[in-house]
Amino acid sequence: xxxxxxxxxxxxxxxxxxxxxxxxxxxxxxxxxxxxxxxxxxxxxxxxxxxxxxxxxxxxxxxxxxxxxxxxxxxxxxxxxxxxxxxxxxxxxxxxxxxxxxxxxxxxxxxxxxxxxxxxxxxxxxxxxxxxxxxxxxxxxxxxxxxxxxxxxxxxxxxxxxxxxxxxxxxxxxxxxxxxxxxxxxxxxxxxxxxxxxxxxxxxxxxxxxxxxxxxxxxxxxxxxxxxxxxxxxxxxxxxxxxxxxxxxxxxxxxxxxxxxxxxxxxxxxxxxxxxxxxxxxxxxxxxxxxxxxxxxxxxxxxxxxxxxxxxxxxxxxxxxxxxxxxxxxxxxxxxxxxxxxxxxxxxxxxxxxxxxxxxxxxxxxxxxxxxxxxxxx
Ligand SMILES: Cc1cc2nc3c(=O)[nH]c(=O)nc-3n(C[C@H](O)[C@H](O)[C@H](O)COP(=O)(O)O)c2cc1C
Numbered sequence: 001x002x003x004x005x006x007x008x009x010x011x012x013x014x015x016x017x018x019x020x021x022x023x024x025x026x027x028x029x030x031x032x033x034x035x036x037x038x039x040x041x042x043x044x045x046x047x048x049x050x051x052x053x054x055x056x057x058x059x060x061x062x063x064x065x066x067x068x069x070x071x072x073x074x075x076x077x078x079x080x081x082x083x084x085x086x087x088x089x090x091x092x093x094x095x096x097x098x099x100x101x102x103x104x105x106x107x108x109x110x111x112x113x114x115x116x117x118x119x120x121x122x123x124x125x126x127x128x129x130x131x132x133x134x135x136x137x138x139x140x141x142x143x144x145x146x147x148x149x150x151x152x153x154x155x156x157x158x159x160x161x162x163x164x165x166x167x168x169x170x171x172x173x174x175x176x177x178x179x180x181x182x183x184x185x186x187x188x189x190x191x192x193x194x195x196x197x198x199x200x201x202x203x204x205x206x207x208x209x210x211x212x213x214x215x216x217x218x219x220x221x222x223x224x225x226x227x228x229x230x231x232x233x234x235x236x237x238x239x240x241x242x243x244x245x246x247x248x249x250x251x252x253x254x255x256x257x258x259x260x261x262x263x264x265x266x267x268x269x270x271x272x273x274x275x276x277x278x279x280x281x282x283x284x285x286x287x288x289x290x291x292x293x294x295x296x297x298x299x300x301x302x303x304x305x306x307x308x309x310x311x312x313x314x315x316x317x318x319x320x321x322x323x324x325x326x327x328x329x330x331x332x333x334x335x336x337x338x339x340x341x342x343x344x345x346x347x348x349x350x351x352x353x354x355x356x357x358x359x360x361x362x363x364x365x366x367x368x369x370x371x372x373x374x375x376x377x378x
Pocket of ligand 1: 020021022023045046075077079080081082108136138139177203204205232233234235237264265266267285286287288289
């Protein structure tokens, strides 16, 4: 029988489904709810030492609808990291681990370019009992103005240094979360893995402008008549996320064997998750999907992924992790293979024609007709 249980960086996940950092991991109450519903892991909303610097605005979401306005396919947010007190979070981390010791609780952390601050946040969170860290180098709005988030994630040298600071004090697994707002995602990925991170998560949101209201002529989401570019997520980003996950997985296979990958971006079904795993993900995160469908969706995710595995005869996630990476090649190679296949087909057709012709010489026409009738029947 197939199993979804998996061990990643020594962490025992009941299933590969992890809540991605954001509103679904906003406090202990909702995180406890997620574990009760059966999520393998939860990454809490990103935190920093001084929450007083975080000031959110409203409205801070805008949706792209399809299907006559019935289905959300894209979601923009200009939400910042958590504005809740750091000390409150430490108490809640302890509370969550007491209530759900086997649930994998991951702290998402972010700080300014300051070694002491990064070391302090790591040490205090791990003392509170979290199982692992995700370093948020990827928030595309608001925080870059303080040289945080994507501003760090877009600079591999800074990223590498910060990851080294974290690894100098961390005693638990560390994943670095990548921003998709770069030309080559392999560069920041390699920097974080060179610095000793156990794995990476990809992707965070894609910098975006949702649209312009044609009545008011103001871009959305409109706050006091103005907006700022935000982060795009949900179903519409899945093809971009899969491409980046594929590139990271190829890099890991080539240069960092054994390091791990947590894939996310638009996952809503078990079939979506299977695709992320086929392209090399060890775990699969869901953020906006939970905002659309609720915590209970994990049951369907598990059922659908298990059904896929059983249909294909895969017993464990490792049986198919990264399987589809072998089918990527260059465009030049596609042209070469297609030209070769067409040439082989043309040659086969030619020789079939010659063969057919050779079957008729008129010497014993009745025998030859009979032989062809037997060939067709057999
Ligand atoms: C409203 C909202 C808030 C988010 N806040 C955070 C955050 O605090 N930290 C973080 O690392 N990612 C944050 N994200 C990004 C998600 O974790 C995820 O990387 C991204 O949305 C793509 O996955 P999805 O399509 O499953 O949402 C947020 C996303 C949304 C929609």
